[in-house]
Each structure stands twice: as C-alpha cells, then as structure tokens.
Amino acid sequence: xxxxxxxxxxxxxxxxxxxxxxxxxSDGNILSVEKCCVGxxxxxxxxxxxxxxxxxxxxxxxxxxxxxxxxxxxSKHVLTPVAEPANEKEIRFxxxxxxxxxxxxxxxxxxxxxxxxxxxxxxANDESLDKKNNIIKACCVLHNLAKKFSVPPPPVAGKIEPxxxxxxxxxxxxxxxxxxxxxxxxxxxxxxxSFNGQDTSNQNT
Numbered sequence: 001x002x003x004x005x006x007x008x009x010x011x012x013x014x015x016x017x018x019x020x021x022x023x024x025x026s027d028g029n030i031l032s033v034e035k036c037c038v039g040x041x042x043x044x045x046x047x048x049x050x051x052x053x054x055x056x057x058x059x060x061x062x063x064x065x066x067x068x069x070x071x072x073x074x075s076k077h078v079l080t081p082v083a084e085p086a087n088e089k090e091i092r093f094x095x096x097x098x099x100x101x102x103x104x105x106x107x108x109x110x111x112x113x114x115x116x117x118x119x120x121x122x123x124a125n126d127e128s129l130d131k132k133n134n135i136i137k138a139c140c141v142l143h144n145l146a147k148k149f150s151v152p153p154p155p156v157a158g159k160i161e162p163x164x165x166x167x168x169x170x171x172x173x174x175x176x177x178x179x180x181x182x183x184x185x186x187x188x189x190x191x192x193x194s195f196n197g198q199d200t201s202n203q204n205t
Contacts, residue, residue, distance in 0.1 A: 019037045020036045020136045021033065021034050021043075021050050022104075022108070024107050024108075027103070028106065028110075029147060033140050034050050034052065036133035036136060042071065043068075043069075043071030043072060044072050044073060047078070057076065065079040066079065068080050069081075073175065074179045074183060076179055079097070081094045089191045089193075110143070113153050114146065114153045118136065
C-alpha cells in the first residue's frame with residue numbers, strides 16, 4: 001500500500017520521571033499530546049494504548065506512516081530506521097530518518113528552554129498524572145502559538161535537562177513481513193541513486 005509520511009510520532013522523556021506521548025510534524029509543530037505516564041513505561045506500549053495509536057492502527061486517518069525512533073518496532077504504521085544498513089540506499093534512508101528525529105529533539109528541547117515548568121514536574125504517580133498532562137498540553141499549545149507568531153525563545157539561562165534515550169526492550173519483537181516489505185519499497189523508490197544529493201527528508205513516503 002502506498003503511504004505518505006505524516007511527521008513523527010515520538011514518546012520521549014519530558015523529565016526523567018515522567019513520559020508523554022507527543023506527535024510532532026516535520027516543521028516542529030505539535031499535533032497531539034496524550035498519555036502522560038510514569039517514566040518506566042515503554043514508548044511502544046504507550047503508542048499502542050494511546051488514542052492516536054489506536055486510530056492509526058485502525059486506518060482512521062488513512063494510509064500514513066509516523067516516524068518512530070529506537071524505542072519502537074517497525075510495524076504497519078510506524079516507520080523505523082534500518083538497524084544494519086547494507087547499501088547506500090539504506091544509509092540515505094537512515095540519514096533522512098535521523099533528520100526527522102532531530103526535528104523532534106529540537107522541538108522538545110526548545111519547549112524545555114521556553115517553559116521551565118516542564119523541568120519541575122516532579123515524580124509521576126497515578127494521582128498526579130492528569131495534572132502533569134494538562135501542564136504539558138498547555139505548554140504544547142503555547143509552543144505552537146509562539147511558532148505561528150514567530151515569538152523567539154528566551155535567552156539561555158542555566159542548564160536544560162537533556163532528552164533521555166529511549167527505553168529499549170531486552171528481547172527484540174518479531175518484525176511483521178508486510179511492514180518490512182513496505183519499508184524496503186520506500187527505500188528502493190525514494191532513496192535510489194537517482195535521488196542521491198536531494199533532500200529526501202522532505203519527500204512524501
């Protein structure tokens with residue numbers, strides 16, 4: 001099935017004690033935020049239990065991909081990098097994938113810079129998750145408004161908590177053959193030698 005890229009789906013650390021599932025476009029706007037959870041939860045588990053994740057798996061939004069990092073497995077709607085690229089096409093694909101992931105990292109880093117409350121959420125527990133989720137959502141709305149009206153971020157002051165790496169499973173999940181085939185078709189069509197030298201990160205997949 002031919003699919004189009006829809007930006008990226010990312011479940012990243014908002015702090016080392018609290019995770020939030022966010023969906024960021026390739027130009028740094030935040031489409032949706034949900035599922036504020038304790039930091040020990042796996043990103044992929046949050047994806048499959050989230051409202052947007054369930055909608056995607058049911059094809060509610062049509063044939064779209066979301067871009068997932070190391071905390072995800074390749075699936076019907078989640079496009080991940082090639083673990084061990086074997087040729088130039090796969091290397092170029094991974095480079096384009098990394099560019100999109102960098103947008104996500106820069107977006108969340110900018111939010112922490114602009115909204116220091118995101119660094120002071122404290123420990124997450126079941127009683128406080130709704131409040132923390134509302135704080136994160138409010139910051140995301142203000143972030144999008146700031147981008148829309150070109151409001152610059154405040155000057156750097158102090159240290160910004162770095163984004164923490166994805167939590168990886170010790171046992172890799174089984175790859176769906178259809179998803180593997182679909183990703184390979186994208187690589188063959190969009191990242192062949194004829195596209196070499198072009199900015200493939202902005203092409204629809």
